[in-house]
Amino acid sequence: MVYKLVKTLVILVCSTALFSHEFNPAHLVVDELNDNEYQVSWMYPIKNIGARAEVFFPDNCERNSQLPSQKGKYLVERISLNCESSLKGQIISVNNLSVLTDALVTITHSNGEVFEGLMNLKRSSIEIPFQKQVYPMGYFTLGIDHLISGNDHILFILGLLFLISGFFNAVKTITAFTLAHSITLALSVFELVSLPQATVEAIIALTIIYLGLEVSESKKYQSTPWLVAFGFGLLHGLGFANALTGIGIGNEQLLLSLLFFNLGIEAGQLLLIPIFGSVIWLSHKFNFYKQSAAFTSLILGGMGSFWLIDRVSGILI
Numbered sequence: 001m002v003y004k005l006v007k008t009l010v011i012l013v014c015s016t017a018l019f020s021h022e023f024n025p026a027h028l029v030v031d032e033l034n035d036n037e038y039q040v041s042w043m044y045p046i047k048n049i050g051a052r053a054e055v056f057f058p059d060n061c062e063r064n065s066q067l068p069s070q071k072g073k074y075l076v077e078r079i080s081l082n083c084e085s086s087l088k089g090q091i092i093s094v095n096n097l098s099v100l101t102d103a104l105v106t107i108t109h110s111n112g113e114v115f116e117g118l119m120n121l122k123r124s125s126i127e128i129p130f131q132k133q134v135y136p137m138g139y140f141t142l143g144i145d146h147l148i149s150g151n152d153h154i155l156f157i158l159g160l161l162f163l164i165s166g167f168f169n170a171v172k173t174i175t176a177f178t179l180a181h182s183i184t185l186a187l188s189v190f191e192l193v194s195l196p197q198a199t200v201e202a203i204i205a206l207t208i209i210y211l212g213l214e215v216s217e218s219k220k221y222q223s224t225p226w227l228v229a230f231g232f233g234l235l236h237g238l239g240f241a242n243a244l245t246g247i248g249i250g251n252e253q254l255l256l257s258l259l260f261f262n263l264g265i266e267a268g269q270l271l272l273i274p275i276f277g278s279v280i281w282l283s284h285k286f287n288f289y290k291q292s293a294a295f296t297s298l299i300l301g302g303m304g305s306f307w308l309i310d311r312v313s314g315i316l317i
Contacts, residue, residue, distance in 0.1 A: 030107040044101075086109075093119075097121050143260065159208065159212065181262075185237040207236070
């Protein structure tokens, strides 16, 4: 009975996850050219559910907008703002954000101070603080969101946990994965390493298929599971980098932004460990571990193959 229930739930979850959501956050970039004069770029992903979201500025700002133009995966609207006072202490809001699209906000004041925040469907407005922001917490939230919204990354972590045993072993393995993708993420953002996004996404799909094969053979990495995670993390880091470079991560706080984005990914991964770990523990307790492992391997192999075919066809066609 328990096995049938779990099987039904997994089928429902995976059927919605087949069409993996590509991580393309919107980005609002506001640069203060002179006192209370701003140049704005509103970058919104072309692949989006519903109408394009619109940005609203304070009433004391005169707005002149250009027609949006396509730049890569984004529609970019250029806006000139002339405000009666500074944006500090005032509210910027966004209307029509979809449930799958967050909006990163980067504001650079004329004195060099940088503020970064995040807006989403539940929190569609943001108040610009008077005080200088020390840490770019918007990238921390963005890192968590990137992991949670990435079905392929979630499945990869699930597959890894089936190949190792022990909580601390799992933490070490996931941390090795984070360290590895941090390396390639930094190398890619600094333009020292580069691969087309479509190619990277196809390779990530291959890693999921490989994990499915390993789980199907009931392998357990006892001695150095972190080595496997580290190797695959190098590949996944290129996928994370494409998400950041697409929205223009380059700013005065580049290193801090990278650090907090990675910390957000690590936090998201650590949140998944007790969830997936509990499922695996329950499968042991109720004596259906072999069935759950077999079913998980089919999910990994099937969805990995689907994504591989979909992404390779996108390259060729």
